[in-house]
Amino acid sequence: MIFLTNFFNWITNFKGELAALSAAFLWAIASLVYSRLGRQIPPLELNLFKGIIAIAFLVFTLLLQGQLLPEINPTALTLLLLSGVLGIGLGDTAYFAAINCLGARRTLILETLAPPLTAVLALVFLQEQLTAAAWCGILLTILGVVWVVTERVPNSTAESKHLTMRGISWGLLAAVAQATGAVLSRTALIQSSISPLWSTLVRLGAGVLVLLLWKLLGQRQVNGWLKPLQSWRIVGVIAITAFFSTYLGIWLQQISLKFAPAGIAQTLSSTSPLFVLPLAVWMGDVVSFRAILGVLVALGGVAVLFSLR
Incomplete structure (x- = not known):
């Protein structure tokens, strides 16, 4: 009984960090699917489709829970809307475009800039102070991830041909x-009582609205960009992946940002490449000693971040 009590207390104390790692795990699985879908669906359409499906799941969940409209001040609402426009509407679309140009590995290297940048922005605008140990933990985690994704893999020459300034720009x-x-x-x-579920819906709604306007202005004939949805197989794959990566993944990300410092939450959310390795082994790929060593370095950084609480 004492063990169970301590275990649940540990989960409660680290719910922000655990939510971030869970989101990273879901995004690792989704990245394998999206890398294949990206060959058939352009980045903007893929981002739009998965966002619309995730919104449907969110609305259904809120109806089941009977959650009424939350009381939120206009400032917090504006911040969430801007967050959705930038993080989901622009950020995710740019991420998919970078994958198409650079491949998953090089795009993930550029993505490692997000955690330290998040920590710096949180320090400047939120006065969110991190200890020297926290910065070391962030650095170790990022180094481990970079070590993993920069490993040379066989038959990767085709991928290197797509290393263009356009792809680097999208990644940055x-x-x-x-x-x-x-x-x-x-x-x-942190400035309102809005739940992570509602904040997820607000962010997604803003991101999808911008994507929809962007697409309608660029291509007014709806039939053209709805063509990929004529395949029920593709619709099913997008729906399942959107459920786990967008609906659950962004919800978990919001929980992590609610209960953990922004820099730490973003760092732990960026550990998806570490979860890809066991999936690669399961799929029959050979994982080198260097990749395993990179995982151990990153896990050391994660351990440091957990030890600070």
């Missing part, structure tokens, strides 16, 4: 947009 834009979106969301969550 994605990192900046996601870091800014995370800090805006963190600000709204």
Whole structure:
């Protein structure tokens, strides 16, 4: 009984950090699916479709829970809307575009800029002080992730041909947009009583609305960009992936930003490459000693972040 009590207390104390790691795990699985879907669906359409499906799941969940409209001040609402526009509308679209240009590995290297940038922005705008140990934990985690994703893999010459300035620009834009979106969301969550579920819906709604306007202005014939949805198989894959990566993933991200400092939450949310390795082994790929060593370094950084509480 004492063990169970201590265990539940530990989960309660670290619910922000655990939520961030859970989101990273879901995004790792989703990245494998999105890398294949990206060959058939352009980045903007893919981001739009998964956002609409996730909104449907969120609305259904809120109806089941009977949650009424939350009381939220206009400032917090504006911050969440901006967070959705930047982090989801712009950031995720830029991320998918970078994957198409650079491949998953190089895009993930650029994504490692998001956690330290988030921590710096939170320090400047939220006065969210991190200890020297916390910065060391963030640095170790990022180094471990970079070590994993920069490993040379066989037959990767085709991927290197897509290393263009356009892809690098998309990757940098994605990192900046996601870091800014995370800090805006963190600000709204700590300055209001809105639940992470409602904040997820607000952010997604804002992001999807911007994407929809963006697409309608660029291509007014709806039939053209709805063509991929004529395949029920593709619709099913998008729906299942959106449920786990967007609906659950962003909900968990909002929980992490609610209960953990922005820099730590963003760092732990960026550990998806570490979860990809066991999936790669399960799929029959060979994982090198260097990759395993990179995981151990990153896990050391995660352990440091957990030890600070």
